[in-house]
Structures are given as structure tokens and as C-alpha cells.
Amino acid sequence: MRPNRPPEPDHALAARLFDILAKETADVAGVTREAFGRGEQFAHDLVAETGREIGLEVSTDAGGNLYLRLPGTGGTGRMILAGSHLDSVPMGGNFDGAAGVLAPLAVAAGWKKAGFALADDLVVVALRAEESNWFPVSYPGSKMALGLLPPETLELKRSDTGRTLRDHMAELGFDPDVIAAGTPQVDKSRIRAFVELHIEQGPTLIGADLPAAVVTGIRGSIRYREARVFGTYAHSGATPRAFRTDAVIGAADLVMRLQADWLRLEAEGRDLTFTAGQFFTDPAQHAFSKIAGEVFVSLDLRSNDPALLEELGPLLEERFAEVEAAHGVRIDPGPRTGSTPALMDPELREAFGSAMEDLDLPRFEMASGAGHDAATFAGAGVPSVMLFVRNANGSHNPDEAMEMDDFECATRLLADGLARIR
Template sequence: MPTVTGLQVDQAFCERLFADLLSFSRDEPGVTRAAYGAGEERAHAVMRDAGLALGLRPEVDAAGNLFLTLPGRDPDLPCWMVGSHVDTVPHGGNFDGAAGVIGGLAAVAALRQSGLVPARPVTVAVFRAEESVWFPASYIGSRAAFGLLPAEVLDLPRADSGRSLAAHMRDLGLRPEAVSGGAAHLSADRIHGFLEMHIEQGPTLDAAEIPVGLVTAISGSVRYREAACFGRYGHSGAVRRSERSDAVFALADLIAGLDAVWGELEAADRPATVTFGEVSTDPSLHAFAKIPGEVRFCLDMRSTEPAVLDAVESALADLVARIEAARGVRFALGARTGSTPARMSAGLVAALGRHADRLGLAYRTMISGAGHDTAVLAGQGVPSTMVFVRNQNGSHNPDEAMRIEDLCAAATLVAHLVAEA
């Protein structure tokens, strides 16, 4: 096929859809679109209406994932799929997730505007419940789309309501029983490739003054969401150091120990992150002049390399045993959850790089420290990658920022790829 030229993404189209989302999901100081809640549901309706206006064919699966398809010249060919999610963390920003859906629709709109009909269908996917802050499970929507969601996940309570995922699905007229039974809407052999545009969630691209990044790997994780350390309460002035079982000092030892492990991995150029996102003593029992006998915490460990995750988890077990013996405390890490690292398609990264070079678009290759639905598709054998868009203020916060022209550049890159392959 001859090289496609002249595809133009409409910036006003993108701006209008972001404004539509903001109009109903503002929740000062940011925006909130809860997974399987009113905000996510309305956002799906906005994307569906935008797709219908472009002449796309809508489909909704048992879990509520939305798929909007532009027919290709040969409808029997496996499709290109682009997309992301539209749920947010509480009081988050308007761009995380939504940029990938709006960018996907904008890429399709550019194809329609040019009068170009691609060889194969192009589907814009709008996945449900990517943000695991609402339900303690990763990639709920995209896993359900492949029939991979374990039945027990349907019983998990939503963080704000306490009601089960299944109950929230039923509220929206969806079919949790089919999800529980493994009903699959997607099949890897029917997807030619998957592309997810997403704001970068760190400062790398903005600091380098580069508009887009091509992702080579997505981190997996090991998580303990409800961990605790138990010691003994005592008087702060009456118990000598050798006789204490101080839960906070014990946790401090664990934090310092894992930080040292992380430093060693970083020095060896082995990617990892370690985060203790929540730490708290019991407000009904703690006091100024009291040795803390209990501290609760959560722990999130990530890497793009399975062997690194194994090493960090082994170090965690060793540290826990040594600290328990030294401090006279007991750790209870609770349920372990996590996700598997995913390698992106080197072929897709290279193809996007060639298009970027031809279009004069500066880019760099990079890894994603955060998890994304793309990992699920890659794990199913779908050739997949992500296009990061530079972002001035991180993500999962009210100050998320993104230049619309940078998203348009990313969407233009994606539009050229799907038009020519």
C-alpha cells in the first residue's frame, strides 16, 4: 500500500470530548469517575455518542466494556484495536485513561475525514474499571473481556459503597453471571495489534521536551493492601529499648531494609519501585506517651522483570523474619495480589518509530512503571504497545496536565500506522 500522507487530527474534537467529561465529573479538587458508578457510566455514554457520530458500530460485552468499530475494506481481517479506560481515582485528573479513548476516536475521525478506508477494521475499546482503587483487583474490565476474570472478583466490595462488583454491574444492567462463567467477547486471534495512548505518569518526557514516548515494557506488581505489624503497647518512659516490642520501629526497619534492596537493584540497572502508600497506627489506642503496639500499612512493589519481583519478594520474607526475631513483633502481610510484567511488541515499537521519523515527531523509547490494560492484551499474545504523551504534573492527582496538541501528535502517529498495515 502507498504511504499515507495528510492525515490531520482535529484538536477541537479532542477538546470538546474532554470538556464533556469534565462537565459532569468535576469533584473538587479534581474529577471522580468511579468504576461501575454513575461517572464511568456517563463517560461511556459520551464515548458511545461520539463513536456513533463517526459512524462506528457499537458493541457492549457482559462486563460493560464498550467497543466502537470502523469497518475495514476486508471485515474478515483481524482488527486494529486502540483505546483505554475512562474511570479515574477519587479526585484525580481528567486525562489519565480518557486520553487514550479520545485519542483513539480522534485517530479514527482523521481517517474518516480523509476518506481513507483502512484494510482491516479499527476498534476503539473503552475498558471498565482499570483503576484498582475502587475494587482491589487489577484490570477488571480488560480481563473480563477475554473471559479471564476469576469468579471471586465479582464478590469484592467497592471501596466507597461496600457493595460487591456484581451488585454494581447489575445496577447498570450488565451480566455478572456471564462474567463469572468466563464469557469472552475478545479473542487474541481476532486482534491484529493493540495500541493504548496514555499520559506519561512521570516527568521524563516533559523534562526532555519530547512530546511522545514508545513503551517497551509494562511493570508487574506484588501488592499487600492490608498488612500489619503487631507488637506490645507500653508506657513510653517506663520500658527500656531491649524490652520493647515497638511496631512502628519494626515497620521502620522493614521500610529501610526494602529501600536498601531497591538501591542495590537500581545500582545494578534492574528496574524496580517500592512504595508504602499508607501507614497508620490505631487512633482508638495510640497516644503521645504510648509505645505503639500495632501499625497497619500497604506495600506495592513493581518491576518490568519477573526475576526482580521474585528477588524483592524474597528479600521481604527475609527481612520480616529477621525483624520479628530482633524486635519481638509479628507481621501479618494479609492477602497478596499483583500483576505480571508485560513485554511490548518490538515490531510495533519499531513501526511507530518509523512513522514518527517520517512525520518529524520527536520520541523516545521507555518503560511504564504503572500498570495498564495493555498488559492484559500483551499477556494474551496480542502484539501491543503504548504511546505515552508528555504530562506536566504527574497523574492520579487534580493537576494532571497534557497539551492537547501532544495528544493530537500521538493520535496522528497511530492513525498513520493503522491506515497502512
Template sequence: MAAREAARPGTGDARRGAMPCDIAPESALAETLLARLRAASLDAPGVTRASFGPGERVAHALMAEAAATLGLEVAVDAIGTLRMTLPGQDRDLPAVVIGSHLDSVPHGGNYDGAAGVVMGLAAAARLRRKGARTARDLIILGIRAEEMCWFAAHYLGSRALFGLLPPETPDQLRRADTGRTLAEHMIEEGLDPTPIREGRALMDPARIACFLEPHIEQGPALVAAGLPVGIVTGIRGSLRYPRASVSGEHTHAGAVPRAFRRDAALAGVALIAALERRWIEMERAGADLVCTAGILATDPAHQAPTKVPGFLRFSLDIRSEDAALLAETDRWLREETARLEAERGVRFDLGPGTHAAPARMDARIQDILWRAGERTGTGMMRMASGAGHDCATFAGLGIPSAMLFLRNENGSHNPDETLDMADLAAGLAVLTGALEELLA
């Protein structure tokens, strides 16, 4: 994958740009909100905002309070989506929507997802301060449950918002840390799983003119380029098997020769090694593919230094911008596991999988964002997103969608996520500049 389609340094210091003075009050608001959010969900060494849990609840309450202070209309739907609206002159027109999620991974960083919601509120604050009379509504969404480490379903909150989840989801999907169902957690939070069971949409795609998701970059491309802002061209799709396993036979480590073993650990490692070889081949051919085995564990009830492991649990996360390549890789996995079963006398079970389609970002909105960055002298580049985002749900429904990335020096899903406030201000200047056109 080409990390960037184009790059252009802005005026001034692209590594740490000077904060645009016209955006200073809103940048200060964003900094204050992010600091409050971190303090409210601190779980050292990072923050924890579990999906449909206390940390996410507090985050939504803080954003709702800030929106009310700004004079925005505040509403929460049955599944907990927070809607904060700056009314436009013609309320019958489809709205411009800015949004992201407010949950986090355990002991994660403060900015993943939350920075996008905060930037939406800051953009609304600037429009109010300038006395802007927008033609249509601006809606800022606080979306539930994006981080699938809690519930093994991608884009859970945004798919629920549009009635896209299987009806059995609330009663069958269980949270990883508690073992309790989604419905139980929702009810505990004062929410109602009924719309999900009924497949009922709580937001009409036809009422959305476009969707924008500001977000920290979760990789190193902007840091390497020395640029504060990225305009996303597309979001990788994913093929995930979070609860895969291989079963063999527990036997004596010294007494059983290799030919008689049914070693689950070696079979699992052989599959992962074969997947890496395929990944390398695809890269050499110019294809876009990334593969990860995030979990690799023998059975703690049986494992011992003197035992051949008879069970291995593992996970697979495979991503690409190419939907056909994802489907081809899935077929390859089935063929390779069958081959290893016959060769090693084991049994693979990939378990339930999740499949998220790749999403292309709207070219027109990309250009609007780019022009807004040029007007403010912001250092920018066009780039693909390797991580998944709720924006993919909106794009998949045919809603013109785009993402704005902000530089983050220390990766993501860890306590060391960073967001320099000058970079946030640069992104906010691009966002508000684009809104002038999108809301007209």
C-alpha cells in the same frame, strides 16, 4: 532502568510543537470531548470516575454518544466494556484495537486513560473524513475498572474481558469506599457479573490483530527530554500488598523500656527501611526496581502520644521489568518479616497480594509508530513505562501490543495532570500514520 532507548527531536519546537494542520479537525474533536468529560465528572479539585460508579458511567455514555455521531457501530458487553467499531472491508480479518480505561482515581486528572479512548475516536474520525477504505475493522475500546484504588485487583476490567479473573471475584472483591461487592456495583450499573463467575471471555484474542493504547506519561521523562511523544518498550510488572499490617502490644510510652516493647510502628518502619536499602543495592547493581509504602497508619481507635503503638497498617507497591527480581523480592520480604518478628516480638501479616507480570511491547509495532513519527517530524523517544496499563493484559495473551505516551508536565493521579493540545495532535499524527499501515 534506562528512561529512554533513543531520542530524536522533531522539526520545529519540540517543547510545544506546531499542530499538524491535517489533523486539526480531529484535534479539535478530541479537545471538545475531553472538556465535556471533565465537566461531567468534575469533583473539585479534580475529577472522580469511580470504577463501576456514576463518573465512569457518564464517561462511557459520552464516548458512546460521540461514536454514534461519527457513524461508528456501538455496543456494550455484559461487563460494561464499550466497543466502538469502524467497519473494514473484510470483517473476517482480525481487527486493530485501540483502547484504554475511563475510570479515574478520586479527585484525579482528566487525561489518565480517557485521553487514549478519545484519541482512538479522533483517529476513526480522521479515517472517515479521508474516506479511507480499511482492510479490517478498527475497534475503539472503553475498558472498565483499571484504577485499582477502587477494587484491589490489577487490570480488573481488561482481565474480566478475557475471562482471566478468579470466578469468586464478583462476590468477594469489595470496593474500597463502599465496602460493597463488585457484583453489587455491577448490577447497580445494569451489568452482569455472570461471565466473570463463569470465567468466560467476551473477546477472542485470536480476533485481534494488534492492540494500541495511547496514554499520557505519568512520569517526567518526556518533559525532561523536551519531547511530546514516547514509544513504550515495556511495562513494569508489580508486586503489591495493599492491606499489610504488623501487630505488637499497646503499652505505656514512659513506663516500658525498649527491650520489653513490642512496638508495631518501629517494626513496620524497620521493614520499609530495609526494603529501601535493598532497593539502593539493586539500583547500584543496574537492576530495575521501584518500591513504595503508600499507606502507613496506626490504629486510630488506640493511637495516642503517650502509647507505644501495638498495631500498624501499611501498603507495599514494588515494581520491576524483571519478573525474576519481583519473585526474588517477594521471597526476601518473607525472610525479612520473619527476622523482624523474632527480633521485635511482633507479627507481620502481608495480607492478600496482587501480582502483575511485566509486559514487553511488540518490536514491529514500535517500529511502525517510530516511522510514522519520522514522517510527521514528531519529536519522540523510546521509553519504558513504570506505571501499569491494560495494554499488559493484551500483551500477556500474546496479542502484538504497543503504547504511545504523551507528555504531561505535572505528574498523574492528581488534579494537575496536563495535556497540551499540540502534544495530543502530535501523538494523533503518529497514531493515524501507523494505522495506515496496520489497517492495510
């Protein structure tokens, strides 16, 4: 372990805030912190008030993103942003997103108490609305910060209320017109680095028996959130197979064809995941003795390989046409959304990798299969890096199980790595 490590983060502060968030945003199961709603706003208010108590400079931008600044000592004019998001999926876990805000907050609190600062400003950031189940768009908070959010996004409706993003922002006192104008909320030229800590959302660190990892890159995606397969409603007993256009059979065949493509591409060494996370008939019309005339299905394909994502567009169109011809159904894929892959900065990866070694941790790197705000900053040319914290039982569910010992280890790694950024 290297001498002259930066001061210890305030782990007790983070633990206390985790407990408050769990209690105050609890749902029937887990927590719900809806984007631009009561749960997310409670979390932002809690973090802002804590920042003021610590003595950090607290501000909020026109989109509602929160910044807590520990001024640097070097007069560099630069800043290092460290943070994540505070919203959650409905009835999700308490750590997804929040760990990435409370870790740098604990670092800043420990450093402020010890009278320590970097040459650059350290800015703890809480970005809005990262969980895209609320509004069907990737990373709106970080896009607002960088002036990259398409103005039409403000008219998208929240999944639970049916009200627009613009309405929800205005209700909380933010300024959607400034965001619609594409006005950057942070000066990108001043950002030395963007650093995001996050729980791992899969089992890799559990399998490796390691508390933390440095992330190499973030998969991009192609998503059809509202695809529908149309057939013809008919009687289940009175309609022979030759006279059926069964939407369930068509949708099932589409999913299995895409599953076969995944297996083939994976065997070729290509990076891909495919998920049909929603698959259901129309509850107003379905019945036990009915052939389904409509099926809703979501399609989520992700890859680290930009070339493969380009190939997937025509491949999907081909599969749609094949299924329509095979079963007499019609496929309306609906709007396509997605994101581009993002590689993490090699210099920052090296800084945090060497910090792992000095903290007597094995140097361990892995890719992120899930999307994160770091992808927006990396895609905009900001040097970016992510850290993962070991977490049992995945994420987006109430059973997230990050151990506080692992969080403390990863927060020390965050502090040590931040102190190495030049």
C-alpha cells in the same frame, strides 16, 4: 514527512469531550470517575453517544467494556483495538486513561468524516476499572474482555462502598454470571493489535523535551495492599525501651530494609521500584502518648524483570522474619496481588517508531513504570504497543497538565502508526 498520510484526527472533538468530562466528573479537587459508578458510567455514556453521532457501530460487552467500530475495507475478519480506560483515582486528573480513549476516538471521527478506513476494523475500546484503588485487582476490564478474570474477583468489595464488584456490575445492567463463566467477550484470534495511548505518569518526556514516546514494556508488580505490623499498646512515658514492642518502629524498619534492598539491586543494574504508599496507625486507638500496637502499611514493588519478581517473594518473607525477630512484632502481610511484566511487540514498535520519524519527531522509546491494560493483552499473546504523551506534574492527582498541542501530536502519531499496521 511521508506523503499520503491518513486524514487528520478530529482534535476539536477530543478537546470538547475533555472539557465535558472535567466539568461533569469534577470533585472537591480534580475529577473522580469511580469504577462501575456514576463517574465512570457518565464517561462511558458520553463516549458511546459520541460514537453513535459519528456513525460508528457501538456495543457493550457483559462486563461493561465499550466498543466503537469503524469497519474495515479489506474483509480481513481482523480488528485493531485502540483504547484505554475512563475511570480515575479519587480526586485524580482528567487525562489519565481518558486521553487513551479520546485519541483513537478523534482518529476514528476524522477518518469517518473523510471516508477513510483501514483494511482491518478499527475498534475504539473503553475498558472498565483499570484503577485498582477501587477494587483490589489489576486490569479487571481487560481480563473480562479476554475471559481471564478469576470468578472470585467478582466478590471483591469496592473501597468506598463496601459492595462487591458483582453487585456494582449487576446494578448497571451488566452480566457478572457470563464473566464468572470465563466467556471471552472478544475473539482473541481476530485481534491484529492492541494499541494504548496514555499520558506519561513520570517526568521522562518533560526532561527529554519531547511530546511523545513509544513504550518498550510495562513493569510487573508484587503488592501487599493491606499489610499490618502488630506490637503492644503501652504508655509512651512509662514503658522503657527494653519492654516495648512498638509497631511503628517495626514497620519503619521493614520499609527501610526494603529501601536498602532497592538501592542494592539498583546498583547491580536490576530494574526495581519500591513504594510504601500507605503507612498509618489505627485512628480508633492511636494517641500522642501511646506506643502504637498496630500499623497499616502497603508494599508495592515493580520490575520489568520476571526473574527479579520471582526473587522478591522469598526476599520479602526473609525481611518479614528479620523485623519480627529484631523488634518482637508480628507481621501479617495480608493478600498478595500483582501482575507480570509485559513486553511490547517489536513489529508494532517499529511501525510507530518509523511514524515518529516521518512526522519529524525524534524516535524515542522508554519503559512504563506503571501498569496498563496493554499488559493484559500482551500477556495473552495479543501483539500490543503503547504510546506515551508528555504530561507535567505526574498523574493520580488533580494537577495533571497534558498540553493539547502534545495530545494532538501524539494523536497524529497514533493515526499514522495505525495506518502502518499490516
